[in-house]
Amino acid sequence: MNGPDADFIIIGSGPAGVSAAFPLVAAGRRVLMLDAGNDAGSQEESRSARVLGADLEALQVDDGSSPKLQTPVSRGILERFRGNSGITGSGFTPIGSLARGGLSNIWGAQVSFLDAEDIADWPIDIASLQRSYQRISERIGISRNSNSTRSAHGEPVLPLGATAAHVLHRNTVTKPANGSFRLFPAINAILSEARPGRAACDLSGDCLYGCPTGAIYNSRQDVLQLRKSPHFRLLDNMRAVSLTRDAAWTVGTADGSSFSAPRIILAAGVLGTAALLANHLPIEEQGLRLLNSPTLAIPLLSPARLLRSSTPTHSLAQLGLSLRYGDRPSDYVTGAIYEVGSLPAQSFINRMPLGRRAGRAAFETIGGSLLVATIYYPGDQSRSYIHRDATTGKSLTIRGGFAEGFDIRADALKKALRREWKRLGLIQLPGASLAEPGIDAHFAGTLPMGAPGPFGTSADGELNLHSGLHIVDGSIIPDLSSKYITMTIMANADRIAHRLAETEAKPAS
Numbered sequence: 001m002n003g004p005d006a007d008f009i010i011i012g013s014g015p016a017g018v019s020a021a022f023p024l025v026a027a028g029r030r031v032l033m034l035d036a037g038n039d040a041g042s043q044e045e046s047r048s049a050r051v052l053g054a055d056l057e058a059l060q061v062d063d064g065s066s067p068k069l070q071t072p073v074s075r076g077i078l079e080r081f082r083g084n085s086g087i088t089g090s091g092f093t094p095i096g097s098l099a100r101g102g103l104s105n106i107w108g109a110q111v112s113f114l115d116a117e118d119i120a121d122w123p124i125d126i127a128s129l130q131r132s133y134q135r136i137s138e139r140i141g142i143s144r145n146s147n148s149t150r151s152a153h154g155e156p157v158l159p160l161g162a163t164a165a166h167v168l169h170r171n172t173v174t175k176p177a178n179g180s181f182r183l184f185p186a187i188n189a190i191l192s193e194a195r196p197g198r199a200a201c202d203l204s205g206d207c208l209y210g211c212p213t214g215a216i217y218n219s220r221q222d223v224l225q226l227r228k229s230p231h232f233r234l235l236d237n238m239r240a241v242s243l244t245r246d247a248a249w250t251v252g253t254a255d256g257s258s259f260s261a262p263r264i265i266l267a268a269g270v271l272g273t274a275a276l277l278a279n280h281l282p283i284e285e286q287g288l289r290l291l292n293s294p295t296l297a298i299p300l301l302s303p304a305r306l307l308r309s310s311t312p313t314h315s316l317a318q319l320g321l322s323l324r325y326g327d328r329p330s331d332y333v334t335g336a337i338y339e340v341g342s343l344p345a346q347s348f349i350n351r352m353p354l355g356r357r358a359g360r361a362a363f364e365t366i367g368g369s370l371l372v373a374t375i376y377y378p379g380d381q382s383r384s385y386i387h388r389d390a391t392t393g394k395s396l397t398i399r400g401g402f403a404e405g406f407d408i409r410a411d412a413l414k415k416a417l418r419r420e421w422k423r424l425g426l427i428q429l430p431g432a433s434l435a436e437p438g439i440d441a442h443f444a445g446t447l448p449m450g451a452p453g454p455f456g457t458s459a460d461g462e463l464n465l466h467s468g469l470h471i472v473d474g475s476i477i478p479d480l481s482s483k484y485i486t487m488t489i490m491a492n493a494d495r496i497a498h499r500l501a502e503t504e505a506k507p508a509s
Contacts, residue, residue: 004248006032006233008500009261011240011251011276013037014102015486016473017267018222019136019493025231027501032259033223033232034251036084036239037100069095069439071208074106084239084254087271092384092400093438096271098239101220103269103441104486109207109216110317110336111142111187112483117329122478123450123459124495132491132498140217140490143192143201145185145318156192158201160185161339162311163302163369164318170424180324181420186317186336189217189487197221203312216316235259240268243276249468263500266471267493270443273475274386275396277447280466282454283396288386289455291379291445291480292437294402296410298373299429300337300421305369313339321373322482323420325413330378333413334482340370371426375413379444379480381406384437386446400437410434442485444477451478460503461496472496 008024010017013035024031069078081096088094097103113133116126145164146157160168171183190207191214194200198214198221207216214221226232242252243264250260266273274288281288317336324332383401414432421428447457454465461470472493474485 004261005259006030006261008032008263008265009034009249009251009259010265010267012102012267012269012272012473013100013219013223013234014097014267014269014473015104015219015490016269016493017102017265018219018226019490020265020267020472020497021226021232022139022222023494023497023501025226025229028231029501031226031232032261033226033234034238034240034253034259035100035223035234035236036098038236039100069106071106073210077105081272085272085275086395087275088395088397089438090397090399091437092398093436094271094398095438095441096269098272100223100236101218104217104219105210107441107486108317108336108484109189110320110484111137111189111487112320112334112485114481114483114488118481118483120329121450124492128495129488129491132494133487135494136487136490139222140189141191141195141198142187142189144187157185158188158190158192159203159311159313161313161318162308163305163339163371164313164337166302166305167337167371167424167426168319174423176420176423180416182322183424184320186320188314188316190314190316191215197224201314203314205312205315207315240276243280243469245466245468263468263470265497266469266475267473270446270474271386271396271398273471273473274446277463277469278388278396280463280469283386284388287399288446290382290384290386290398290443291477292382292384292400293379293440293442293480293482294377294381294406294410294437295435295440296375296377296414296432297435298375298417298432299340300371300373301366301427301429302369302371302425303427304425306366308368310339310368315339323413323416325409325416330380330479330481332482333375333377334484335373335375337371337373340367340372373417375417376440376442376482376484377406377410378482379442381409382437398438402437442474442480444474444480444485447471447475448478449476460499461492470496470500 007029008031010021010033013033021031077097077099081098099105143158145160191198191200201215202213227234239254240251241254244250248260248262249264250258252258268276318339319337322332322334381403383403385399387397389395418428447455449457449459456464457471457476461472461476463469474489
């Protein structure tokens with residue numbers, strides 16, 4: 001009888017998967033990663049192909065979603081996931097990735113860190129999470145935006161755009177009435193100094209189109225590093241479709257292959273993991289609660305910057321913000337402010353009540369003074385559930401919605417933000433919109449750590465009902481604050497993998 005193919009099989013090559021792989025490989029564990037994608041990617045394409053698409057996909061009708069989801073690369077990733085995952089949405093946009101690197105191919109790259117209050121109800125301590133935050137930060141490389149060339153601690157920074165810098169200065173000289181509103185330079189997973197295999201940001205504005213220099217973190221980069229280890233093996237084009245257990249767990253793939261290991265680590269993304277576990281959980285009885293962040297987009301004009309030229313910068317978040325709206329610890333929103341001049345013009349021209357030619361002329365005139373703010377609510381303001389098709393017992397449907405009273409809270413927040421915009425010398429333009437649930441792609445809470453019952457997992461991400469199945473993606477995050485979640489998912493995966501490397505006896509060689 002053949003032995004297991006590895007000590008651990010990791011499903012998925014996104015940020016969670018690679019973060020779990022590094023500690024296990026370092027401890028000498030045999031790790032097999034099954035990836036639905038492969039090495040081919042936009043980095044090898046010409047700029048025109050990346051921007052316009054091989055079939056001119058960029059010229060398709062604007063669907064109202066975020067500009068980052070309308071690039072040819074994003075369209076291809078999202079369409080492949082929708083076509084193969086068997087997941088549909090009703091009032092919800094299912095977002096996932098089967099590409100090498102997962103959703104890090106199209107993420108916003110903004111970095112946030114949770115504090116002790118944010119994880120007060122989690123079955124872990126903040127110190128262990130902070131240690132993992134530090135390890136992840138050092139590995140992926142992060143930079144803060146600034147007006148100076150070095151931070152106060154002597155660290156390299158990236159330049160703020162001129163309009164963002166103007167707004168930040170206004171925030172300094174016109175203090176908010178109370179401490180409920182904060183504005184600060186954003187932190188992004190982007191390099192300001194080169195590393196082996198990755199160049200520093202060249203401020204070319206290609207951030208949404210695959211970042212050919214490698215300055216923006218993508219877990220593809222980590223896969224290349226992992227492949228240098230003799231303890232790590234990667235198999236391309238192996239889309240996992242089933243999980244079965246006998247003496248060990250066996251993963252079946254779409255091409256009919258199978259692979260076994262004593263422990264499986266699911267890092268397929270919240271929706272992908274739900275699809276893989278559909279036969280192992282009583283989803284049809286009540287549905288699987290899915291947390292996501294209601295998201296508001298707000299266009300802003302800085303009159304003081306009208307007719308002034310833009311300055312070179314990246315097209316990631318320039319500024320971060322937070323605003324408290326209630327008394328509970330989770331009652332705050334966070335957000336980011338982007339310079340529109342560094343984003344694809346067509347997405348904004350299409351939203352103007354003008355013809356294309358007039359819209360482009362108007363955009364070129366005022367583009368340097370335009371900003372867009374994205375605001376994220378915590379997950380407790382969402383009401384989304386994953387349901388299994390009762391007839392076929394196979395496909396999944398996500399029904400999206402908002403918490404009771406959310407519209408009242410959203411209106412109150414808009415009024416509070418208008419006061420802050422006015423203080424900052426900004427005019428809120430028509431066109432503020434609440435995105436359909438799912439567009440944010442901030443998903444969590446389906447299989448929370450510390451929860452009892454069939455949908456709960458341990459502090460190590462192990463399913464209560466199925467020993468040997470560990471989950472390290474956003475599925476196990478118990479609650480979803482309004483902060484950007486990717487860094488926390490990576491840190492938690494790192495924390496779990498270190499625990500497994502310490503507690504699981506190393507097999508005899």
